[in-house]
Amino acid sequence: MIQVISEIDWSYSLGQLLSIVGLLFWLWFIWPRDEFTALISDKQQQNQILLVAIALNSLWLINASLVQGIHVHFLGLVVLMLMYGWRMATVISILPVLFFSTFIFKLPFEFGIYGLLATALPLFLCFVVHSQVFKYLPHHLLVYIFCGAFINGFLSMVFHILSWATWLWLSADYDWAFLSDNYLLLIPLLGFPEALLNGMAITLLVVYRPQWLYDYSDKTYFQD
Numbered sequence: 001m002i003q004v005i006s007e008i009d010w011s012y013s014l015g016q017l018l019s020i021v022g023l024l025f026w027l028w029f030i031w032p033r034d035e036f037t038a039l040i041s042d043k044q045q046q047n048q049i050l051l052v053a054i055a056l057n058s059l060w061l062i063n064a065s066l067v068q069g070i071h072v073h074f075l076g077l078v079v080l081m082l083m084y085g086w087r088m089a090t091v092i093s094i095l096p097v098l099f100f101s102t103f104i105f106k107l108p109f110e111f112g113i114y115g116l117l118a119t120a121l122p123l124f125l126c127f128v129v130h131s132q133v134f135k136y137l138p139h140h141l142l143v144y145i146f147c148g149a150f151i152n153g154f155l156s157m158v159f160h161i162l163s164w165a166t167w168l169w170l171s172a173d174y175d176w177a178f179l180s181d182n183y184l185l186l187i188p189l190l191g192f193p194e195a196l197l198n199g200m201a202i203t204l205l206v207v208y209r210p211q212w213l214y215d216y217s218d219k220t221y222f223q224d
Contacts (some may be wrong), residue, residue, distance in 0.1 A: 056093065079202060097111050134215075153199060158187055
């Protein structure tokens with residue numbers, strides 16, 4: 001553990017500080033005030049969110065490091081979004097982002113840009129997809145699971161990798177051909193397991209713990 005801590009680079013740049021400011025501004029802009037007001041008096045919900053954050057953090061630790069700045073891991077963001085809504089999911093994901101940046105990247109001040117591009121942006125885009133599915137497709141259980149969880153799980157990996165690859169291309173010494181051959185190539189390899197992971201988790205929650213899902217109700221999805 002001491003060796004791991006000693007390898008952490010605590011230096012920072014102006015760009016990293018600006019990205020942290022940007023992340024804090026985004027959190028302020030989307031802050032789920034009503035959810036947090038209810039959370040203050042609900043200790044059971046507090047414990048559940050803590051356990052979920054720890055579980056998400058553990059999932060991210062199943063990580064493969066390719067080269068500096070390129071790490072691959074499962075996300076679980078769509079499950080988080082469907083359980084708590086995209087705003088609260090963004091806030092909850094900050095703990096795993098901070099842990100990942102500190103102990104995997106070993107660049108603690110990188111958590112601002114990683115939180116913005118690799119977590120907050122995919123969550124927002126997945127919310128847009130989910131809301132359009134709800135608006136235009138039938139309110140059926142299979143649609144909720146397949147489109148809301150399975151397909152959205154795949155898209156979350158697409159959004160995650162594309163946004164981070166774009167950042168590496170703009171800010172690091174990697175050209176787009178290298179990223180395409182070594183990072184973007186992993187989208188189908190990671191996307192389908194990510195889709196399966198989210199789809200299975202949501203299916204189990206629908207069956208055994210539907211009350212844990214943010215916008216799910218039997219009345220809505222079991223219409224005649």
